[in-house]
Amino acid sequence: MSDVVSIVLKRLGLGLITLFVISVIIFLAVEMLPGDIAQAVLGQGATEENVAALRKQLGLDQPAPIRYLDWLAGAVVGDFGVSLVTQSPVGEVIGPRFANTLFLACYAAAIAVPVAIILGVIVALLRNTLFDRVANVMALTSISSPEFFLGYVLILYLSVKTGMFPSIAKLSPDMTFFELLNRTFLPALTMVLVVVAHMMRMTRAAIINLLSSPYIEMARLKGVPAWRVIIKHALPNAWAPIINVVALNLAYLITGVVLVEVVFVYPGIGQLLVDSVTKRDFTVVQACCLIFAATFILLNLAADVLAIITNPRLRYKK
């Protein structure tokens, strides 16, 4: 076991370092502004006194390393400072929106993961048949479409023309859970379409790769029925690649969510990020970017760690 533990610890350490570097990059990005934040917020016409006052209020009179540590210490406990535009605490604005985004991502994942894995396995078993080719073409089409194209197609056909689902994902706190699922169905479906295609293709590649290995051929040759070959011989070794595929695509959802939220006017963190970029509200942008990047890195980290743990070859001492 110690082998696995040390590999996992190494990977965790690497992940933490990456996270640290990313936080430095996000912090430094704002430092690269021509002039500084105070100048950028108040514009060219501001008087010296105003700029100086804002600098003091934002703590810009401190040196950069100290401000970085302050910012990081706050960020760890969810305090991201004050929005430059609305003056309200960023943490309070982001909190509920982040919960909404997580809900949407989980909703999409709950549909996408089982569908994609089952489809991927079927397609891999039926490889090079007509079904496989049709599925491949459809998957490529759905991967290549921008999220807003899929979103508007779904709105047009499932909402405007047939009225089956609401097109705008407005949320209110007194909605029942079922109502919530109905309201957020179209944005979730849009993400499902993109992610299922990715996951299906990757699962297919992983399974085909596995099925061509000698021990599977051996099992077939000694007369094991096809379903037992899959369940007893292929699946235990397939878990690692499949888990990897799932986690990578969940990480992909994190980016896709920005465009989907804008299309469906969903009150999530992606929408907030885009708004803040247009308003040049740097503290909010920093906070959103940090959250997105951290989630992305953590999911990738989880993928690697799970792949290490489920790898049967690492479980036994040599």
Added chain:
Amino acid sequence: MALNYFVIGYYALLIGASCMTAHYNMRGAFLALFSLTLASFVMGIIGGEPALWSVTVGAGVIALCAGTAFAFREFLSIILPHEGAKAMRSAPLTASFGLFVIGTYAIAGIFAPIIAPFGEAEVIAQAFEPANEEMLLGADQLGRDLFSRLVYGARNTVGLALVATIAAFVMGALAGLLAATVGGWFDQFMGRFADVIMSIPSLIFALLMLSIFGTNLFVLVIIVAIIYSPRVFRLTRAVAGNIVVMDYIEAAKLRGEGLWYLIRREILPNSTAPLIAEFGLEFCFVFLLVAGLSFLGLGIQPPTADWGSMVRENATLISFGEITPLIPAGAIALLTVSVNFVVDWMLYRSSGLKE
């Protein structure tokens, strides 16, 4: 469901075709056709005649695409010189369809001012005026001809994505080749640098940078190039790493050739095949990112015609059941799909995934 000539003809055709395929032992085609027949029963009962019509229209569009692709493949395999013709003859229909679409877009982009009946920023009608003889697709939210803007968009959007891809490619490939040839700490440093950039989601990184440097085209190209160059870097380094250890490289080094000569004359010619396929994939990523940024209002700025922002500007029409905003979005999707089809074929040819 009314039992009229259309419905009877529809089922007669499907069942007849299924029987034909079954008779000639085409199992795949038979299964596909017969399951379509069964699915039509269900859809016909739920959706009535319109559902059957949409199936017919869909089948017609697919048949038209397949026909175009087939004709284009034959055309290419006749006019191309020997090597190309041989490759084309074995190409799948999807690949020749992709080539056809890419060719069409290229022509539209290059000859935009000749093809488009109006200028890209020319106001010629009322806002959202429907299509008529003058305007093929109607007017947009300011009364500009949508078709002309679509044609100019092929030049602006695709052009920008192409420039950004080339920039990313040159940066990534140069760094990769250098890292493979020089090795040592330079290799290590570039590798870790690429890891860090790849661990930030691309759209998020782009938004962060755009919020700081503002939205202008030069900044956009540089940012996109930086975001996507690590992918090229990794591939080039891996491919070049396999070549650097070859004997002929050793021979060239002993001859006293310089670094630049090694890269240009020995390594690059032997790593073109995977790099070309990567260029296609990279273009798709860049194109989708640029289109996404434009859709968010942070890419190409108006009044320049651009597909992403055209979708956003006309988005309100969707709630009236109009497909106008879907046209530029569909144009984006069609090009990406086509490039993917061609890349898929090239990867298949070069990687020996011919199980």
